[in-house]
Amino acid sequence: MEKSLVRPSFVTQFNCIGSECEDSCCYGWNIYIDKQSYKKTLANSELKVLAQKALKKVKKSEDAWAKAVLNQEGACGFLDDKQLCQIHAKAGESLLSHTCKTYPRMSHMKDGDRYESLSLSCPEAARLILLKPNAFHFERMTVSHKNQFEVTPLWAQKAHDYSIQLLLNEKLEISHSLTAIGILMKTVESAKQLVQNSSSIDTMFQQLLTLADNGELKHHVASFNQDTELQKMHAFTSIHLWLNTNKPVRGRARFEVINQAVCRVVDEEGNFSVKQLNNAWEQHALPALEKHQDLFNRYLFYYFYHMNFPQVDKLSPTEAFRLMMVDYFMLRSYLAAIAADKQGLTEHNIIMCFQVYHTSRQHKANFSKYVVDLLDKCGFDELPAILTLMN
Structure with missing residues (x-):
């Protein structure tokens, strides 16, 4: 049986840097x-x-x-x-x-095809994925095997492909792309539950492209103006505390650098708040990321490919989307804290935030379930609320 081996260039370009690694495995x-x-x-x-x-x-x-x-x-x-x-x-x-x-090479199987990747818990892998030019050139090779495989449901195939197309749509800002993907996941969930036919996913995708072309999607994003600062505060502090508890020895010192930076994001009265994190993002992180404006687009493209989104940890499509939004939110918050503390961001700082977060995340059993349950408790159960994690 002829199948495919899919390999992005960040995999082929990877070489362990040994004793030069800032967080050796x-x-x-x-x-x-x-x-x-x-x-x-x-x-x-x-x-x-x-x-x-x-x-x-x-x-x-x-x-x-x-x-x-x-x-x-x-x-x-x-x-x-x-x-x-x-x-x-x-x-x-x-x-x-x-x-x-x-390690850090990883792979997953889909419809008998093998998709190779790297784990972001490796600093050199994170450097290639997030910063290396041409990291996402893919090669596809024909291989043969006799292994049996499960067929990916049609709803999942469409959800995966359309999400990537929306993310890479040059007409859309990242906030608009994520909004469109969130809307799409609602339809995908209905198709998965057989409430709607899978063709409804195609219809919704085309409608979202039309909304993007005529500018209505932008107005739709602007309408999501709920005040969720207290909920975001609770979600961030809960997840950060959980990641900061019983950390693996590997990365502990680097995580403490981030933790200390977070502790220093306070107002004049010495109070920490998500508003202060947002101010740090606007004043320090965004200017420092001027040379890396595609950072989160690259991260999310990797995320969709590596995690085989939305088939993530047996979550529903909308739960997988909410989990991804939390990962986006936590990483943005850590970058903001470091940028405020260091008065800018070097490439070393950027890699540290992504690598340390994913190292801590992958060593927490049931991380996905914990996050989804926490979001339910915080009131992030509907799309308008979860989209506020972008700002």
Whole structure:
């Protein structure tokens, strides 16, 4: 059976920068070793003695047969004094465990096709995805396999393709694109629940394009003027506190830089508010991002591709949209806080915000469910309210 392997250029251009990495994946988190790699490492004459100290057998599964023992600084025991992997240096890449060999490379399957990607929890991956020119040139190769696969529902295919088209529509500002995608997800949800036919998604998409062309979509966005400052305040502080609680060792110091910047976003009376974050965004972040005006368009394009939006964590289409809006809101808030604290944003600051947020996010079990439940409690259950997270 002939299928496709889809690979964006940010994947083909990626190379680990090793000891130059500002937040090495060889520090501060559980690195599990599969059974085969564990046995091969112990059998290697140059690594055997070191492996007996640097690996601990846990037998959780074939894929998690052992884990790396971290030293007092949180470093993997196989790192040398130059912070380079001794397994790779002495035995080559073939002896690395599956985790070490593949991270930050990831992929997902859709209709038998394989879509390769990178995790934003890696600083170098984030740098390529968010800042590298031509990062989103895609190549498609024909491959053969005999694996069975589930067919993507028609509603999901259309929702994914149309969302990307709306995001990339040059006639639309990002706020208008997100508004259109939010409106579309309401129709998609009805089609998923069989309340409407999937052809209604096509009809709504065409209507949204017409609204974009005649300028009515812009007026529609302006009509969403609900005052949700208190709800946004509660949502931000709750999510930030949750991410800041029981953080993984990896990225902890970098997260604290963001946390301290957030704590310093206060008014003259010393009170923190979302209004102050918005002021920081307007006064400090936006001017600093003048050279990176496509930053969030790139991020959201990556997001839709990487997460296979809207089929995200078994959420409904409207829930997946609300989750994405929270990710957008939190990242914008962190950039605003850092920009206010540093009186601007360097590329290092930008990468830190995206990478640290996604590192913390991916290490929180049930993050998606927590966010959706929190949004319900905060009153962000309808589209007009959730769209206020853009400003």
